[in-house]
Amino acid sequence: MQDKIxxxxxxxxxxxxxxxxxxxxxxxxxxxxxHLLIEDLPGMGKTTLSHALAQVxxxxxxxIQFTSDLLPADMLGLNIFDPNEQSFTFHPxxxxxxxxxxxxxxxxxxxxxxxxxxxxxxxxxSLDGTSHPLPSPFFVIGTQNPLHQSGTYPLPESQLDRFLMxxxxxxxxxxxxxxxLQEQNDDVTQQIEKVMDLEAFQxxxxxxxxxxxxxxxxxxxxxxxxxxxxxxxxxxxxxxRASKALLHAAKSWAIIAGRDFLIPEDVQAVLPAVAExxxxxxxxxxxxxxxxxxxxxxxxxxxxx
Amino acid sequence: xxYLNRNLSHLLLSLALVILSVSLFEPVLSWIQVxxxxxxxxRISLYLGIQKHSPSIRTLNLLALLSxxxxxxxxxxxxxxxxxxxxxxxxxxxxxxxxxxxxxxxxLVASVLFLISCGFIFEQSIIYxxxxxxxxxxxxxxxxxxxxxxxPFTRLNKRLLIMTLQAIPIGILLFFGMPKLAPFWQMxxxxxxxxxxxxxxxxxxxxxxxxxxxxxxxVTFDDQIPPVQERYWRAxxxxxxxxxxxxxxxxxxxxxxxxxxxxxxxxxxLSGPFYxxxxxxxxxNQRWLFAMxxxxxxxxxxxxxxxxxxxxxxxxxxxxxxxxxxRVKSFPQEDLNFTDYAFDRQINRSIPTNGxxxxxxxxRNLRKMAGSDRAYIEALLDHFRTGNYRYTxxxxxxxxxxxxxxxxxxxxxxxxxxxxxxxxxLRVVGIPARVVAGxxxxxxxxxxxxxxxxxxxxxxxxxxxxxxxxxxxxxxxxVAPDRISLGLQAAVEDEGSFLDNRTFSLAKLKSxxxxxxxxxxxxxxxxxxxxxxxxxxxxxxxxxxxTLLGNLSTGRLAALSLGTFAAIGLLLAIFYLPNWHPRKxxxxxxxxxxxxxxxxxxxxxxxxxxxPLEFAQKVQSFCNDKAGQAFTRLSKLYIAxxxxxxxxxxxxxxxxxxxxxxxxxxxKTALNNPG
Numbered sequence: 007m008q009d010k011i012x013x014x015x016x017x018x019x020x021x022x023x024x025x026x027x028x029x030x031x032x033x034x035x036x037x038x039x040x041h042l043l044i045e046d047l048p049g050m051g052k053t054t055l056s057h058a059l060a061q062v063x064x065x066x067x068x069x070i071q072f073t074s075d076l077l078p079a080d081m082l083g084l085n086i087f088d089p090n091e092q093s094f095t096f097h098p099x100x101x102x103x104x105x106x107x108x109x110x111x112x113x114x115x116x117x118x119x120x121x122x123x124x125x126x127x128x129x130x131x132s133l134d135g136t137s138h139p140l141p142s143p144f145f146v147i148g149t150q151n152p153l154h155q156s157g158t159y160p161l162p163e164s165q166l167d168r169f170l171m172x173x174x175x176x177x178x179x180x181x182x183x184x185x186x187l188q189e190q191n192d193d194v195t196q197q198i199e200k201v202m203d204l205e206a207f208q209x210x211x212x213x214x215x216x217x218x219x220x221x222x223x224x225x226x227x228x229x230x231x232x233x234x235x236x237x238x239x240x241x242x243x244x245x246x247r248a249s250k251a252l253l254h255a256a257k258s259w260a261i262i263a264g265r266d267f268l269i270p271e272d273v274q275a276v277l278p279a280v281a282e283x284x285x286x287x288x289x290x291x292x293x294x295x296x297x298x299x300x301x302x303x304x305x306x307x308x309x310x311x
Numbered sequence: 312x313x314y315l316n317r318n319l320s321h322l323l324l325s326l327a328l329v330i331l332s333v334s335l336f337e338p339v340l341s342w343i344q345v346x347x348x349x350x351x352x353x354r355i356s357l358y359l360g361i362q363k364h365s366p367s368i369r370t371l372n373l374l375a376l377l378s379x380x381x382x383x384x385x386x387x388x389x390x391x392x393x394x395x396x397x398x399x400x401x402x403x404x405x406x407x408x409x410x411x412x413x414x415x416x417x418x419l420v421a422s423v424l425f426l427i428s429c430g431f432i433f434e435q436s437i438i439y440x441x442x443x444x445x446x447x448x449x450x451x452x453x454x455x456x457x458x459x460x461x462x463p464f465t466r467l468n469k470r471l472l473i474m475t476l477q478a479i480p481i482g483i484l485l486f487f488g489m490p491k492l493a494p495f496w497q498m499x500x501x502x503x504x505x506x507x508x509x510x511x512x513x514x515x516x517x518x519x520x521x522x523x524x525x526x527x528x529x530v531t532f533d534d535q536i537p538p539v540q541e542r543y544w545r546a547x548x549x550x551x552x553x554x555x556x557x558x559x560x561x562x563x564x565x566x567x568x569x570x571x572x573x574x575x576x577x578x579x580x581l582s583g584p585f586y587x588x589x590x591x592x593x594x595x596n597q598r599w600l601f602a603m604x605x606x607x608x609x610x611x612x613x614x615x616x617x618x619x620x621x622x623x624x625x626x627x628x629x630x631x632x633x634x635x636x637x638r639v640k641s642f643p644q645e646d647l648n649f650t651d652y653a654f655d656r657q658i659n660r661s662i663p664t665n666g667x668x669x670x671x672x673x674x675r676n677l678r679k680m681a682g683s684d685r686a687y688i689e690a691l692l693d694h695f696r697t698g699n700y701r702y703t704x705x706x707x708x709x710x711x712x713x714x715x716x717x718x719x720x721x722x723x724x725x726x727x728x729x730x731x732x733x734x735x736x737l738r739v740v741g742i743p744a745r746v747v748a749g750x751x752x753x754x755x756x757x758x759x760x761x762x763x764x765x766x767x768x769x770x771x772x773x774x775x776x777x778x779x780x781x782x783x784x785x786x787x788x789x790v791a792p793d794r795i796s797l798g799l800q801a802a803v804e805d806e807g808s809f810l811d812n813r814t815f816s817l818a819k820l821k822s823x824x825x826x827x828x829x830x831x832x833x834x835x836x837x838x839x840x841x842x843x844x845x846x847x848x849x850x851x852x853x854x855x856x857x858t859l860l861g862n863l864s865t866g867r868l869a870a871l872s873l874g875t876f877a878a879i880g881l882l883l884a885i886f887y888l889p890n891w892h893p894r895k896x897x898x899x900x901x902x903x904x905x906x907x908x909x910x911x912x913x914x915x916x917x918x919x920x921x922x923p924l925e926f927a928q929k930v931q932s933f934c935n936d937k938a939g940q941a942f943t944r945l946s947k948l949y950i951a952x953x954x955x956x957x958x959x960x961x962x963x964x965x966x967x968x969x970x971x972x973x974x975x976x977x978x979k980t981a982l983n984n985p986g
Contacts, residue, residue, distance in 0.1 A: 218956035236461050267955045270922030307919040309903070 007210065008264045013201040015262075018058040020197050022051050022175075024182030031173050031279050032059060032147075034258035037214050040170025040251065041126050041146040043111075043283065050175045052149045056107040061198040063207050065143070068103035072114035074157065078121035082131045083138075096138060101125055104141050111148040112158040122146070123165050143207070163242070170251050171276070172283035210261065217257040218267040226270055226308045227252055230277070233306050240285055240298060248284045255280050270308035277303055318358070319464065320457035321416070325354040325407050327449035328423055331430065332400050334442045338393050338433050340385060343401050346378065350407040366408055375405050396429055416457065423450050435594075435633065437840040448475065481882050488875030491849045510597075512549055512748055512770060513556035514706070514713065514727035523765035526593050527750055528601050529838055530761040533587040537603065539752055540795055541643055543771065543783065544601040544763060546749035548622040552738070554663040555713060557731060557746045562658050567620050577619040579649040581605060581642040591841055592635045600625040601750060601763070602639045604783070605647060609638035612850050621650045623781075634845045647773070648780025655775065659743035662735065669715045670732070671739050678740040684776050687740065688784060691733055695789040698722065700729075702791035726794070729786035730770040743775040747783070752798050754834075762834055766799055899952040902971045906945055906978060910934075913982055923950055938981035945974035 011033070018029045032055060035042045044052045053069070060067035070081055083099030100106070101122070108122060125131055126146050130139045148169060150161075166172075178186065202210075227249055235243040244252075255276040260268050278299040285298040332339055332347040356362040366374075378401050386394035399422060406419045427443050427450070452471050459467070528544075550560035570576070587609055590601060600617065602625050608614040617637060618626045627635060677694075681687035701723040709716040714732045717724055730746045737744035751769035753761040771785040788795045860867045907917055915933050917926045927946035931939035948971045957964065 218954075220954045220956075222953050238460055269924055269950050269954050271924045274920075274922060274925075304918075304920045308922045309900075309917075 007206075007213070010202050010206065011210070011262055011264075014062045017062050017198050017201055018055070021058050022055050023186050024178050025051075025175060027275075028173050028175055029055070030259070030262055031171060031276065034255055034262055034276065035171045035279075036063075036143075036145055037211055037258035037261060038170060038251075038254045039143070039211060040255065041148065041168065043148045043150065043166075043169035043172040044175065045150045045152050045172055046175045047153060048151060050177070052147075052175065053107060053109065055175070056105065056147045058198055059147070060105040062200060063202050064200040064204060065104035065145075066141075067105045067107070068100040069107040069109060070100050071109045072111050072118070074113055074115060076114050076118050078118050081118060082121060082125065082133060085134055094134075096133065096136075098138065101131065102138075102141060104143055105145045105147065108146055108148045110151055112150050112160050114159065116159050116162075119159065119161065120165070122148075123168050126168055143204075143211075167245070167247060167251075167284050169283070170255060171279040173279050214254070214257050214261050216266065217260050219253065219257070220267065223256075223268045223270065223273065224253075226306070227256075227273060229306050229310070230273070230302060234281075234285065234302055237305070239301060242285055244281060244284060248281060252277060252280050274303055274308070318457075318460075320453040320455075320460070321407075321410060322354055322358045323449050323453035323456060324416075324419060324423065325351045327446045327453065328403055328407060328426075330442065330449070331423065331426055331446045332404075334439060334446075335396070335400070335426075335430055335433060338396055339400050340382075340389075340397055342381070343378075343397055343404070346401060347404040347407075350404040353408055365410070368409065368411075371405060371409055374408075378405070392432070396426075396432075399426055399429070420450060420454060435845055437837055437844075440840075440844075451475075477882075477886060481879055484875055484879050484882075486847070487852070487855065488872065488878075490872060491852055510547060510549075511556050511558050512727055512731070512746060514709075514717075514724060514731055525765045526837070527595075527763045527765050527767065528590050528592040529841070530753065530763070531589045531591075531759070532761070533589075535586055536755070536761075537586055537643065541603065542752055542761075543603060543747075543769070543785075544750040544753075545604060545606075545623060545747055546599045546601050548624055548745055548747050548773075550622075550658050550745045552662060552731075552735065552746075554666040557734075560658050562654075563622060566654070570620070571618065577621045577623075577649075579605060579607065579645075581607060581645050583642050583644045585640050585642045587638070587640050589636065589638050591838075591846060592631055592637075593841075594633050594635075595631045598627045598630050600627055600635075600637065603641040603643060605643075605645045605649075606639045606641045609640045613637040613639065621654075623647060623650075634841050636842070636846050636848075646780040647782070648778070650780075652775070652778075655781075656743045659745050659775070660738055660741055662738045667712050667714045667735065669712075670718055670736060673718070674736040674739040677736075684740075684742055687742075688737070688774065688776065691736055692784065692786060692789045695729065695733075695786050700790045702787065702794060726770045726785075726787040729790060730772045733784065733786045734772045734774075737772070737774050745773050745781075747771055747773055751795065754798075756831060756834065756838075760838060762838070769794075897953075898968050899949055899971060902968070902975055903945070903949045906942060906975055909975075909979060909982065910942070923953075935981060935985050938978055938985075941974050941977040941981055945971055945978065948974065 014033065015026070015029055019026065022029060032042055036059065044055065046052055056069075057067065059065075070076075079099070081099050081101050083097050083102065085094040085096050087093075088095050111119065111122070114122075125140060126144075129142070129144055130137045132138075151158075177183075230252075231244040231246075231249045234240045252273065256268055256272040259272045259276050260266070263272070265272075278297060281302065282297055282299040285302070329347055329351045332344055336344075353362070353365065357365060382394070382397055382401060385397070389397065403419060403422050403426065406415060406422070410416055410419065424447070427446050430439065430443050430446075448471065451474075452467060455467050455471055456462075456464075462470075547559065548563075549557035550563055551558045586603065592600060605623055606625055607619065608617045608625070616628055616635075618628055620626060625639070627637075677690055678687045681690045699722050702725060703723045704725055706717075706724040706728060707721055709721065714735050717728050718732055727746075734744040734746050748768070748770045750763045750767045751771075752767050753763035755761050769787070771783060771787065773781040773783055775781055785795065856868065856871060860871065903923070910916070910930060913934075915930055917929075921929070923946045927943045930942045933939075934942070948967050952964065952967045952971075
């Protein structure tokens with residue numbers, strides 16, 4: 007199983023060059039059955055990453071470009087009267103996919119946003135009194151553009167934490183970008199091979215639950231969240247939902263690292279992605295400033311008994 | 312964080328400082344009070360967010376420099392103690408405006424606590440003790456808020472309350488059980504506390520004193536209580552008259568000094584009925600004590616602390632910098648003829664060569680007409696009684712020939728005027744006479760104790776007639792009998808001048824029943840406080856030990872002291888026990904910590920947020936290969952023991968620990984021999 011994970015990482019690295027950590031984070035987010043928010047400038051490979059993830063696990067993929075006039079029905083689907091059958095039939099929208107890329111999620115109106123977030127939470131779509139279950143697995147990768155905020159509806163703080171992780175891709179380094187420029191083939195789908203079928207993927211997800219968590223690790227996580235609550239440096243302390251998310255994401259990270267138990271480094275690796283958008287909810291301080299999650303990490307000793 | 316403006320701990324601390332500086336109203340200069348108040352307002356506005364920034368350091372430096380200069384100017388008049396206290400209050404207020412970092416805050420807390428203890432130099436009454444206690448509690452609350460800024464205020468209060476209650480038994484034990492050591496250094500005497508009689512009697516002084524409601528002393532009688540007419544409390548004898556003021560004679564002082572050096576104490580042999588009582592004198596920074604004639608110390612302790620002199624005065628051997636308790640026996644029917652007549656006569660007949668001519672003529676005429684000395688005295692008293700004299704607390708100024716002006720023109724004055732005039736009239740015709748200053752009367756509290764206030768101050772005269780010794784005559788009693796029998800307030804009732812410089816004084820409202828009850832209740836409380844708390848000195852402690860232990864052997868005393876300390880230790884132990892409970896350290900943790908310590912000595916430290924795996928990588932990059940590998944293996948074992956699922960296999964766990972130990976040894980050797 008482990009080599010399959012390594013293979014998957016290697017496959018994705020072919021198109022997203024030099025971003026091992028982000029790829030691993032995205033993978034662990036999927037393994038932890040969480041939704042991913044990618045926040046970056048245009049052209050950094052957000053879409054490419056989502057494509058590659060779908061490709062590697064053989065998931066069907068759809069992309070919804072969010073605009074200010076996008077209506078919930080455009081995304082969820084709608085009941086249309088069929089004159090032959092004399093009845094309404096449901097025409098599912100693009101959200102009925104295993105992996106949905108919600109591009110520029112903050113461009114849509116709050117109404118549409120909340121329809122998406124509801125679907126993410128409930129894993130089903132309710133329309134005219136009937137609920138239509140979404141496919142399983144169901145992942146949403148939302149992207150946000152941190153700059154150019156005019157005419158957008160930033161996600162409300164209360165809904166940001168529906169995303170398990172928030173990651174940023176950032177610019178590639180010199181070597182990586184050079185390598186990328188040397189690549190001839192631009193088509194993602196052609197480059198990437200499927201390494202896992204759905205069954206293997208689900209198995210892997212089950213494996214996450216079996217990761218052993220010692221008391222020491224639980225105490226470490228508790229110290230982290232408690233510190234965020236007791237220190238005045240954190241305007242938005244971490245909620246119990248956050249601590250649960252942290253644990254789950256760390257477990258997936260351990261699986262990716264090939265371990266069946268958690269060590270402090272697992273928690274530390276996922277904490278910035280899991281906690282940063284919960285600690286600091288506004289987009290405004292995207293650039294500059296030391297990150298709050300790093301501050302939190304540096305304040306707590308993982309070994310203190 | 313210290314930098315936050317909305318800081319409750321700072322607000323509380325500034326509140327403590329304000330209350331403290333207001334309570335030190337007298338010693339602290341008013342402009343410094345204003346400075347403190349400004350700092351307080353600054354803190355409030357920072358707290359409420361009206362202001363965003365505290366003043367810049369340059370502004371404050373300038374302010375500090377200017378304030379320092381002004382204070383230096385005032386310090387000349389203030390003296391060392393007051394100057395220093397003022398400096399401290401000023402520094403605190405400036406620090407309060409600034410508070411940039413933790414150190415500033417701690418400094419301010421320490422200074423405020425020190426100031427609180429300084430407050431006890433000036434005031435020790437129960438009210439002030441409560442105020443100072445409140446300030447201490449506020450300061451502690453501020454510290455608590457500083458250390459746990461996220462805890463809500465109500466919980467802080469609760470915690471502080473619990474801690475204070477825990478501290479009270481320890482405080483009581485320390486108070487009663489700790490040996491009372493003599494102070495290591497002399498307590499600086501404060502100028503502002505100097506109240507009471509003055510050793511110069513220029514008529515006019517006592518009018519000021521009459522207006523003060525401060526307590527002079529308290530008396531507890533053992534059994535019999537003398538009637539009010541007999542309650543003349545001698546404090547000072549003034550035998551030198553320069554035409555204007557009465558002062559203590561220089562010859563008398565010289566004699567006293569000589570006697571003291573020769574250890575020749577005045578010890579009259581007295582007999583007859585007597586009163587026994589205990590006096591609790593308020594701090595006055597003076598040495599004179601108060602007693603009725605003829606007084607001798609009643610017990611060993613008082614005898615040791617009191618010096619008796621030949622003018623029937625009792626003097627404390629040390630100035631009364633705090634309340635002083637002594638026991639006295641008074642023999643009211645004994646004549647005051649135990650002293651050297653020749654000396655007394657010599658210094659008590661001299662008058663200035665000029666001045667007050669009308670009085671001289673008038674006195675000589677009167678003496679001729681009277682025939683005898685005794686008749687002359689009677690005639691004088693009669694003159695005061697029948698003449699057009701008036702008792703008043705608001706006499707007019709009499710700058711020249713005071714006695715002439717008083718006797719023939721103004722004919723209105725208070726005790727000092729009458730005493731001065733009569734003593735002068737006696738001296739003119741060659742009768743030895745002197746002025747005695749002290750207190751008269753006092754307020755009886757339910758046959759329990761007698762309070763004598765500063766407004767009971769009085770002056771009378773003594774004259775030597777008929778070889779029967781010094782006799783007391785009180786011309787004031789002739790003029791205003793009410794002053795003696797009913798007290799000062801009755802004597803000046805028509806005038807309305809009783810305490811009229813005090814806008815609000817409970818003593819002034821004696822006629823309103825409930826206010827009087829409150830006032831007397833407060834007096835009771837104050838009496839209790841002075842007697843049992845402030846008066847709890849070495850001797851009182853000894854008495855307490857005696858009642859506890861029976862007789863005082865060294866062994867028993869030592870046992871008691873040790874017992875006290877043991878009890879305190881026990882109380883502290885109960886408090887700290889939960890923290891002392893040894894925490895179980897996992898052996899793997901211990902070995903890993905040892906390894907960390909060894910690495911630390913080679914300047915390789917684990918950043919406290921680093922996990923074991925990350926640290927192992929760091930060590931590998933910093934150490935030689937052997938050590939790095941050893942530590943990596945050790946880290947892996949540590950991770951396995953700490954984070955891996957244990958199947959309850961103790962053998963495996965033990966094996967892991969053994970392996971870790973061997974890796975630790977390998978690490979040591981690898982580090983020691985880098986080759």
